[in-house]
Amino acid sequence: MAKLFDEFTIKDVTFKNRIVMAPMCMYSCHNQDGQVQDWHRIHYPTRAVGQVGLILLEATAVQPEGRISAQDLGIWSDDHISGLTELVSLMKSHGAKTGIQLAHAGRKATVDGDIYAPSPLAFNENYKTPNEMTKTDIKETVEAFKEATIRSKKAGFDVIELHGAHGYLINEFLSPLTNKRTDEYGGSEENRYRMLRETIDAVRSVWEGPLFVRISAHDYTEGGMTPEAYVTMTKWMKEQDVDLIDVSSGANVPASIDSFPGYQVTFSETIKHETPIATGAVGMITSPLQAEEILKNDRADLIFLARELLRDPYWPYRAAKELRTEIKSAVQYERGWL
Ligand SMILES: Cc1cc2nc3c(=O)[nH]c(=O)nc-3n(C[C@H](O)[C@H](O)[C@H](O)COP(=O)(O)O)c2cc1C
Numbered sequence: 480m481a482k483l484f485d486e487f488t489i490k491d492v493t494f495k496n497r498i499v500m501a502p503m504c505m506y507s508c509h510n511q512d513g514q515v516q517d518w519h520r521i522h523y524p525t526r527a528v529g530q531v532g533l534i535l536l537e538a539t540a541v542q543p544e545g546r547i548s549a550q551d552l553g554i555w556s557d558d559h560i561s562g563l564t565e566l567v568s569l570m571k572s573h574g575a576k577t578g579i580q581l582a583h584a585g586r587k588a589t590v591d592g593d594i595y596a597p598s599p600l601a602f603n604e605n606y607k608t609p610n611e612m613t614k615t616d617i618k619e620t621v622e623a624f625k626e627a628t629i630r631s632k633k634a635g636f637d638v639i640e641l642h643g644a645h646g647y648l649i650n651e652f653l654s655p656l657t658n659k660r661t662d663e664y665g666g667s668e669e670n671r672y673r674m675l676r677e678t679i680d681a682v683r684s685v686w687e688g689p690l691f692v693r694i695s696a697h698d699y700t701e702g703g704m705t706p707e708a709y710v711t712m713t714k715w716m717k718e719q720d721v722d723l724i725d726v727s728s729g730a731n732v733p734a735s736i737d738s739f740p741g742y743q744v745t746f747s748e749t750i751k752h753e754t755p756i757a758t759g760a761v762g763m764i765t766s767p768l769q770a771e772e773i774l775k776n777d778r779a780d781l782i783f784l785a786r787e788l789l790r791d792p793y794w795p796y797r798a799a800k801e802l803r804t805e806i807k808s809a810v811q812y813e814r815g816w817l
Contacts, residue, residue: 481802482774483767487532487781489689489722489757492637494532494576494781496806497774498795501725501761501785502580502640502693504537506550513540513553515562523566526788527573528809530795533781534575536566538582538642541627542620545583545648546590554581554627563634571635573809578638580693581627581682583620585609585648586657595620597652597674598659603733617664617674620648625681632686639682640691641675646731649675650695653712656703656732672712679719691759692716693725696746699734706749713754724750725759725783738763741773748778759783767798 484496500523507518526534540546540553553559563579570577586596586609595616596609612620624641631639643649651657652674658665664673675692682690694713696706706726713724726747729736736742743762751758760779764770770782787794796816799806808816 481767481771481799481804483770483782483798483802484804484806490687492576492689495574496530496532496795497770497781498530498532498798499759499781499783500526500531500534500788501783502535502537502642503785503789504547504551506548508550508552511549513543513546513551513555513559515552515566519552519566520569524569524573525792527570527575528812529788529793530806530808531575531788533578533638534570535578535580535638535640538580538584538647539627541581541583541623544588544590544592544594545585545620545623546588547582547584547647549590554579554630555623557630560630560633563630563636567635576637577635578640578689578691579631579634579636580640580642581624581631582642583623583648585646585651587646596648596657597664598657600657600659602646611660614662617677621674621677621681624678625685628682628686638689638691639686640693640725641678641682642693643675644693644695644725644727645729646695649678650731653694654698654704654731656698656700668711672715675712676715676719679716679721683720689722690720691723691725692721693727695728695731696726696743696750697728698731699729699736700732703732706746707753709750710753713750713756717754717756721756723757723759723780724754725761726750726779727761740765741769744773744778751777751779757781761785767801770798771802
């Protein structure tokens with residue numbers, strides 16, 4: 480039996496396999512109100528029919544000013560709960576577990592009005608210069624993550640993932656390249672971690688289920704974060720009852736990245752064994768054998784696929800065939816896979 484199709488349990492949630500749909504922004508809230516649209520109702524449940532074990536919804540903004548774009552999904556208001564509830568129910572009816580990536584874009588927000596970050600540094604000349612967050616701003620944002628968690632719970636999600644990667648707000652606090660604060664939220668590792676610590680504590684006060692954090696394990700820049708530097712922080716995350724680290728990299732500061740198949744898997748391996756904690760590997764993973772190698776060599780616990788699932792929503796069926804494992808398909812499609 481292929482390990483890719485082994486069950487995996489976190490807390491009281493069992494995923495039927497190790498295949499995770501990585502969060503991917505669809506920029507499809509055409510009314511700019513963060514509401515679920517027909518696109519989401521088709522796109523996500525299709526991957527559930529495709530037998531993906533866990534589907535993570537795209538970066539979903541906890542505050543409107545924290546949207547990457549005005550078309551992002553949102554969860555900053557109770558009005559968002561009903562659309563998300565419907566989406567969860569559509570995915571669950573096809574046997575998938577569901578998660579949501581709670582996000583704040585920080586200095587990479589491209590919405591109208593003021594934007595906020597730990598320090599008043601623009602990402603590059605195409606982005607606005609953010610306002611340096613006051614302690615009150617930080618408190619309000621931490622509270623927004625908590626409120627978003629309560630709404631996610633009401634919508635019925637199985638997993639919460641905090642977006643701490645790709646140069647968005649949490650990542651900006653963690654890295655010394657983007658956090659130049661001189662108060663207790665900047666400087667030492669402990670201080671740069673403080674905003675995430677408070678966010679995890681706030682989320683955990685209302686959420687008993689599986690909690691993931693996505694990190695950018697490498698800044699690819701002198702003086703920036705590395706997988707080894709992250710281990711101190713991932714140990715803290717583990718102490719705070721985070722269940723899994725979703726190990727991505729880059730995009731915190733402009734830097735060139737040499738990406739190749741599995742280029743982030745060694746980062747996952749470092750975080751997994753040095754912390755130690757469960758991890759997800761992501762990044763140019765496309766073939767079932769590659770996924771199997773990562774799992775069998777204990778380099779990660781879950782396989783996150785992004786673009787490959789855009790190309791082929793039924794990748795798990797193909798993977799099962801290639802790895803000579805029998806899996807259940809939707810009854811309606813059985814004749815196609817027998
Ligand atoms: C269309 C698209 C949208 C994305 N949106 C997000 C997002 O909302 N949150 C996130 O953490 N990563 C996002 N990513 C990054 C993916 O989750 C993933 O880490 C990256 O694409 C590498 O994996 P892949 O080689 O399997 O595509 C996005 C990627 C794509 C292609």
